[in-house]
Amino acid sequence: MSEIVKRALEGDELVTSKILTKIEYMTPDGLEYLDELSARAGKAHTIGITGIPGAGKSSLISGLISQYSKRGLKVGVIMIDPSSPISSGSFMGNRIRMQDKTMLKNVFIRSIASRGHLGGVSSEAIMLIEAMDGLGYDKILVETVGAGQTDTEIMSSVHTIIVTSVPGTGDEIQALKAGIMEIGDIYIVNKADLPDANVVYDAIKFSIDSAEWKDWIPKVIKVSALKGLGIEELVNEIETHLEYLRNTGKFEDKVKERRREMIELIIRKWANDKISKVIKENSSLIYEKNELRKTLDALFSKFKNNIC
Amino acid sequence: MEKRIKVVVSKLGLDGHDRGAKVIARALKDAGMEVVYTGLRQTPEQIVKTAIQEDADIIGVSILSGAHLELVPPLVKLMKDKGLNDVGLIVGGVIPPQDIDKLKEMGVDDIFLPGSSLKEIVDKIKRIAYNKRGIKIE
Known part of the structure; x- marks a missing residue:
C-alpha cells in the first residue's frame, strides 16, 4: 500500500483531502489511489x-x-x-x-x-x-x-x-x-x-x-x-x-451498479467533450446548410472519425 | 480537467454582517472559482477544519466587528499547526489603515477594504493561488 493511502487510513484528514482532490481531477496518482481504495x-x-x-x-x-x-x-x-x-x-x-x-x-x-x-x-x-x-x-x-x-x-x-x-x-x-x-x-x-x-x-x-x-x-x-x-x-x-x-443480496449488486455508472459517466463526459468540439469546429457547416438531413450526414461522418 | 481555484469564504467571529462576504463569494463564482460559503459566526477551528476537508486553495474571511487583531492570529497559528502552509489567506472588512501592516506581518496574504473593486480582488486571489499552489491563471 502506498504511504499516502496508509496515512489517510490512519485518519490524517489533510492527506485524505488531498487524495480526494487528486481523484476528483483524475490525476495519474489519483487514479492509483482510487484503485487502492476501491480494493477495500x-x-x-x-x-x-x-x-x-x-x-x-x-x-x-x-x-x-x-x-x-x-x-x-x-x-x-x-x-x-x-x-x-x-x-x-x-x-x-x-x-x-x-x-x-x-x-x-x-x-x-x-x-x-x-x-x-x-x-x-x-x-x-x-x-x-x-x-x-x-x-x-x-x-x-x-x-x-x-x-x-x-x-x-x-x-x-x-x-x-x-x-x-x-x-x-x-x-x-x-x-x-x-x-x-x-x-x-x-x-x-x-x-x-x-x-x-x-x-x-x-x-x-x-x-x-x-x-x-x-x-x-x-x-x-x-x-x-x-x-x-x-x-x-x-x-x-x-x-x-x-x-x-x-x-x-442487493447490497453488493448496488456497489457493482455504482462502479458501472462511474465508468459510464466518465466515458460519457469524454464523448460529450468530443461532440461539443466537433459541433464547434463545424459551426460554419451548420449555419450554411439549412437542410437537416445533409447537415446530420456530414456531422455524423465527422463524429465517426473523432469518436470511433 | 484543469484545476479550478477553490475558496472557502467565511465570516470570522461574532459579527452578523454577511452582505459583503456574499458579494465577494458571488464575484469569485462569476470569475470561475469554486466557492464554499460557510456563513456566519465561524471560529478559527471551524474555518481551518473546513479548509482541510475541502482542500481549499484560499481562505477568505470577512470581519466587520473590529476584532481582527484578536481573531486573525489564532486563525494563522491554527493554519500553520495543521499544515496549511500553502493555503492563501485574505481578509476583507473594515480594517483601520494602521492595522494593515500588522495583519500582513502575521501572515495574511492580502487585505481588502471597503471600496476595493471586485476585479482587483479576483485578480489578486488568482495571483495568490498561482504563487502558493501553482494554479494556472487563464
Missing part, C-alpha cells in the same frame, strides 16, 4: 438525498449526521452544487446548514461542483463515494444537485434513495409522474410543520399505494429537519431498507 471498498452504506432546490436536503443531512455520529459511526458526506454554465464557477452553500457538525470527529464533509454534468450526480461524485468507501466510512451521505423531474442518476449511484418533497409542490398528478417520483426508497415530506404538508403526504402515499411492488414498498415520512422532528423515524426506516438490501 464495498462495505459502506451509501445514502442519496435528492429533491428540488430548497427542499431541505442539507438540513436533512445535518440531522442524519447527528444521529449517525451519536451511534459512533464514521460519516462521509458528499454534497454537489451546480457549476455555472456561464463562468464554470460555483457557489456552494450547503455547509451553512450543518455548521455545528464541522467539528464532529469521524465526520468528513466535502463539497463538489457539478462541472457541467446534468442528471444530479457526476462521475467525480461517484469516484469520491468509492474513495470514502475504501477509507472505511460506515455511512456515506450524498446530496444531489437540486433536482428536477428527470434527475434520476442517483438511483444507480447509492444503496438507499431518499426523495425530499415539501408542501406546495403539487397534487397527486405530480406524484404520479415518471422520473424522480418513482425512484425513492423513502420519501420525505420535509417542512411538515407548514400548512398543506398532508396534501403532499397523501399524494405521495396514493402514488405508492396505487402501484404494484415486488418486494420493497417505498415509505413516506413527515419530517421537519430544522426542528428535528421525524429524523429518528427516518433513520429507522433507512436501517430497515439496509436490512432488506442485505437480505436480498
